[in-house]
Amino acid sequence: MVEIARSKTDILILGSGGAGLFAALHAHKADPSLSITVAVKGLLGKCGCTRMVQGGYNVAIAKEDSVERHFMDTIEGGKWLNNQEIAWKLVNIAVERIHELENDLGCFFDRNPDGTIHQKAFAGQTFDRTVHKGSLTGIEIISRLAEQVWKRGIDRLEEHRAVALVPSRDGSRIAGVLMTDMRTGGFRFIQAKAVMIGTGGGPSMYKFHTPSGDKTCDGLAMALRLGLPLIDMEMVQFHPTGLVAGDDTRITGTIIEEGLRGAGGYLLDGSEQRFMHEFDERGERATRDIVSRAMYEVMRQGRTGPNGGLFITMGHLDSRMVVQQFKGMVDRCRDVGFDLVKGLVEVVPTAHYMMGGIRFDENCFTEMPGVFVAGEDAGGAHGANRLGGNGVANSTVFGGVAGDVMPGWLRREGAFAEPDETVIDEAMARCLRPFANAGGNVSELRLKLYNLMWDEVGIMRTADSLRRGLAGLAELERELQATGVADDGRAFNLTWHDWLNLESQILVSRAIAEAAVAREDSRGAHFREDFPETRDLDTSANTVVRLRDGAISIGSIPVAFTRVRPGQSLLADDAAE
Ligand SMILES: Cc1cc2nc3c(=O)[nH]c(=O)nc-3n(C[C@H](O)[C@H](O)[C@H](O)COP(=O)(O)OP(=O)(O)OC[C@H]3O[C@@H](n4cnc5c(N)ncnc54)[C@H](O)[C@@H]3O)c2cc1C
Numbered sequence: 001m002v003e004i005a006r007s008k009t010d011i012l013i014l015g016s017g018g019a020g021l022f023a024a025l026h027a028h029k030a031d032p033s034l035s036i037t038v039a040v041k042g043l044l045g046k047c048g049c050t051r052m053v054q055g056g057y058n059v060a061i062a063k064e065d066s067v068e069r070h071f072m073d074t075i076e077g078g079k080w081l082n083n084q085e086i087a088w089k090l091v092n093i094a095v096e097r098i099h100e101l102e103n104d105l106g107c108f109f110d111r112n113p114d115g116t117i118h119q120k121a122f123a124g125q126t127f128d129r130t131v132h133k134g135s136l137t138g139i140e141i142i143s144r145l146a147e148q149v150w151k152r153g154i155d156r157l158e159e160h161r162a163v164a165l166v167p168s169r170d171g172s173r174i175a176g177v178l179m180t181d182m183r184t185g186g187f188r189f190i191q192a193k194a195v196m197i198g199t200g201g202g203p204s205m206y207k208f209h210t211p212s213g214d215k216t217c218d219g220l221a222m223a224l225r226l227g228l229p230l231i232d233m234e235m236v237q238f239h240p241t242g243l244v245a246g247d248d249t250r251i252t253g254t255i256i257e258e259g260l261r262g263a264g265g266y267l268l269d270g271s272e273q274r275f276m277h278e279f280d281e282r283g284e285r286a287t288r289d290i291v292s293r294a295m296y297e298v299m300r301q302g303r304t305g306p307n308g309g310l311f312i313t314m315g316h317l318d319s320r321m322v323v324q325q326f327k328g329m330v331d332r333c334r335d336v337g338f339d340l341v342k343g344l345v346e347v348v349p350t351a352h353y354m355m356g357g358i359r360f361d362e363n364c365f366t367e368m369p370g371v372f373v374a375g376e377d378a379g380g381a382h383g384a385n386r387l388g389g390n391g392v393a394n395s396t397v398f399g400g401v402a403g404d405v406m407p408g409w410l411r412r413e414g415a416f417a418e419p420d421e422t423v424i425d426e427a428m429a430r431c432l433r434p435f436a437n438a439g440g441n442v443s444e445l446r447l448k449l450y451n452l453m454w455d456e457v458g459i460m461r462t463a464d465s466l467r468r469g470l471a472g473l474a475e476l477e478r479e480l481q482a483t484g485v486a487d488d489g490r491a492f493n494l495t496w497h498d499w500l501n502l503e504s505q506i507l508v509s510r511a512i513a514e515a516a517v518a519r520e521d522s523r524g525a526h527f528r529e530d531f532p533e534t535r536d537l538d539t540s541a542n543t544v545v546r547l548r549d550g551a552i553s554i555g556s557i558p559v560a561f562t563r564v565r566p567g568q569s570l571l572a573d574d575a576a577e
Pocket of ligand 1: 040052055388395
């Protein structure tokens with residue numbers, strides 16, 4: 001029998017990104033008597049993607065801007081697939097949240113000479129509304145958040161990986177979460193009245209990808225196994241400018257920020273010619289989906305640089321501006337041998353963000369009582385395409401909302417429930433399976449997954465490529481289940497964690513591929529070469545994926561245009577596209 005430690009907390013928060021830390025702070029503020037635990041795969045304050053935010057935070061705080069304009073940009077960018085109540089809450093509470101970040105939490109953002117907060121241009125927006133701290137905005141936000149969480153004595157379990165959401169015996173509510181303590185390899189069941197999932201999604205199953213290494217879609221995989229629906233999983237955003245720094249470094253695929261294109265940077269093909277105007281009149285300032293697709297097409301035509309990528313250059317712009325505004329990017333490029341100020345930097349589109357995720361409402365409730373979700377794990381705010389700068393706004397806004405809402409829910413309905421022990425036993429058996437097999441090559445499987453998803457379920461898709469992708473994923477799943485981990489010590493066994501990572505990534509990759517098969521039109525980040533047109537916007541629907549007896553089932557739900565219909569606008573002087 002496998003040993004298992006047990007403990008209790010009122011609120012258990014999974015993940016310590018913008019969503020997790022804001023949830024902890026707000027829940028503590030709402031009711032300091034609650035026991036709150038943040039359990040996180042990495043180290044609190046040092047992991048996840050909020051810390052990696054470069055460009056900044058979208059918020060309508062300028063006099064000439066408005067939440068209605070931010071909302072319309074978000075909806076039009078999302079190609080009318082957004083949940084409008086969620087998007088509305090996002091743009092409104094972002095205003096409150098940015099003041100909270102500055103005034104309550106102590107963040108410093110860049111300012112104009114007149115003392116107002118500086119806001120820069122990001123692609124796809126009709127107003128320059130991206131608040132930032134140079135190009136290292138996330139470090140500022142997450143450091144200040146972490147300090148406040150430490151100060152309040154909120155419990156934390158670092159290097160603790162959630163492996164299963166465990167329902168109550170009758171299946172009617174959440175009972176807690178099964179975790180493994182990565183430092184010892186032991187299991188721990190944490191009984192909780194409420195659980196918030198904030199593990200940050202992250203399309204880390206693609207050959208080129210940006211998210212931090214701790215993000216392997218665990219929250220989404222756990223939600224599927226619990227029976228929760230995911231929406232719009234086909235919507236994977238590729239960021240146009242991932243660095244090409246060689247095969248042997250994780251820097252390859254990590255991004256240099258969108259503000260470079262916003263500030264006037266040019267994209268060049270292998271012959272150093274601009275090409276974006278062949279695809280969109282906005283050129284380099286078109287939205288990420290359009291730029292990434294154009295780049296992929298140019299790469300497919302063989303118009304590449306020496307290492308298979310394309311180039312970005314800032315050389316025609318004022319060097320002082322580039323150094324001043326993008327110091328972090330200049331340093332990062334120099335670290336891998338590129339001169340961003342005067343030279344060419346080789347780049348490829350790179351998998352960056354999942355617009356899809358766990359279905360939730362604007363108060364962060366999911367289908368299961370006691371399970372809340374916020375941040376990149378949650379689907380609905382961005383529709384078919386996320387605007388740069390709306391990601392960290394989303395995680396901090398809805399993390400705070402979940403933190404506000406959970407204490408009230410606990411008072412009304414919260415109770416500790418006895419867990420379904422069979423779910424715990426099955427989850428432990430699933431996690432320990434690789435120790436029963438002979439050692440194998442987990443890294444090789446990971447590379448196969450990267451290439452399969454890039455080639456068949458990537459920036460351009462067809463029914464045939466997706467079928468090949470699904471067949472390849474089924475084969476990979478079989479291979480993984482037959483592959484063992486040679487070292488049977490569980491303490492800090494990173495190969496074991498790689499195995500567990502792959503299990504989550506393959507399951508979520510299946511969800512992406514199945515949803516991509518189901519959506520027979522092209523919009524936003526999802527492009528079907530066999531269905532290149534966007535269908536009637538008035539009958540837009542979200543794809544819904546569930547896991548039933550190991551098989552993915554697909555459904556759809558019509559988008560409710562609760563605030564504005566396609567063709568209309570909330571802006572009096574503006575007719576929407
Ligand atoms: C390089 C980069 C640059 C970006 N730049 C911008 C930008 O300029 N503007 C913008 O708006 N957005 C940007 N984004 C997107 C933005 O970072 C994310 O949308 C957002 O921060 C996600 O916040 P989150 O709290 O949901 O997740 P994260 O901040 O990613 O945190 C996830 C947390 O979950 C933990 N975790 C994962 N699995 C488990 C598990 N099984 N058990 C326990 N814990 C787990 C992780 O360790 C981590 O602590 C960028 C992303 C990247 C990668």
